[in-house]
């Protein structure tokens with residue numbers, strides 16, 4: 210165990226959906242407290258890679274390790290389910306379309322899993338909900354149902370829901386892509402706050418400015434491979450691969 | 466000979482007792498059909514083949530044969546294999562399972578149309594599949610089908626008259642008894658109809674309250 214020196218370690222990840230090979234031998238290490246952005250064209254496998262980390266899309270080859278424990282280890286079905294449910298408690302995930310539970314209030318969205326899985330009392334859970342919703346600036350909407358929240362507010366509650374499990378790692382899959390432009394900043398601000406608290410994060414994003422401002426490292430993916438990776442100053446300002454240059458040129462032109 | 470409702474008060478006690486039986490049986494059968502419907506839906510969608518197949522058969526029996534026959538089967542048939550149920554229990558089980566199968570069809574469709582992201586989000590915070598179904602998917606699915614389930618429940622109330630054939634003194638049978646004593650069928654059937662209508666209104670009121678509560682969270 211001690212030789213697994215990286216906090217998150219993806220080794221030779223391979224994923225096929227039927228005949229379609231979506232991830233082709235991807236390896237990636239993330240250290241504790243690091244923030245990594247994954248960029249790349251649509252369909253390049255960014256979501257699939259992110260979702261392999263918490264086994265939402267299980268890999269067809271390769272390994273994922275988190276904090277010295279293999280996520281996708283080979284276990285009999287029942288044991289594996291138990292193992293993976295425990296692993297997932299340590300990995301928060303934020304989706305493009307929020308996926309808040311519409312039948313629950315903001316408070317209940319946040320407290321449901323901690324109550325069920327960690328046996329929190331109602332009082333403890335309420336305190337936790339208030340803490341987490343305060344952190345994302347949603348305390349004043351604590352009794353609201355998702356239907357009465359804006360997209361940005363929904364996403365902030367979704368982040369609070371993930372944080373309530375006290376994860377070691379947060380995964381963001383285009384957390385701001387479904388938002389109206391004027392609502393993007395409030396979500397980015399929350400993510401920045403997490404960055405300042407040294408939360409380990411892997412962020413799939415289309416926002417190059419945001420990635421450049423918060424990330425330690427950027428990965429450019431295309432067609433299931435990591436084409437280029439490095440600090441944002443290099444990948445964004447001085448990319449060495451033609452495919453990266455072309456993507457950035459198109460993307461930055463398209464964004465403005 | 467015109468209508469003469471003055472005969473009714475003398476037999477109102479029978480009618481009211483019958484009414485109470487109808488309400489009791491309908492409520493018990495409705496609850497059974499609701500929770501049974503959820504269980505059936507989960508079995509139909511998620512249980513292993515070995516459990517699912519016998520269930521298919523049961524489902525076919527309850528959907529493909531007359532309710533009357535099902536009541537006979539449960540009340541008279543089961544005795545032969547040593548299960549001697551009181552008539553009202555047989556009635557509740559027959560009605561409840563019959564409508565559970567119809568509710569299950571609705572709930573299955575609703576479960577399948579709950580956004581896939583809901584299950585994913587629930588799994589992501591560490592819930593097992595069963596926990597996610599119970600706390601996230603099924604509550605949403607059930608909310609979506611409250612109106613059609615309500616319609617089934619009104620059909621259930623009307624079909625509860627069938628349990629009279631196995632000797633439960635519910636509203637219809639009570640009316641018949643009053644008629645036997647007075648030879649006033651029109652009056653007593655009308656009175657019974659009125660009571661059915663009143664129970665119906667109560668059920669619709671309950672349904673509207675549930676729908677309104679749900680609407681708050683939409």
Ligand SMILES: Nc1ncnc2c1ncn2[C@@H]1O[C@H](COP(=O)(O)OP(=O)(O)O)[C@@H](O)[C@H]1O
Nearest residue numbers: 226229231249250251252253254255256257258
């Ligand atoms: N569940 C799935 N079944 C089949 N193909 C899939 C599935 N999920 C993703 N894909 C395919 O895998 C490729 C990569 O998808 P994805 O990881 O979502 O890309 P990105 O997030 O970079 O846009 C795409 O071609 C997509 O159509």
Ligand SMILES: [Mg+2]
Nearest residue numbers: 255256257383
């Ligand atoms: Mg994607």
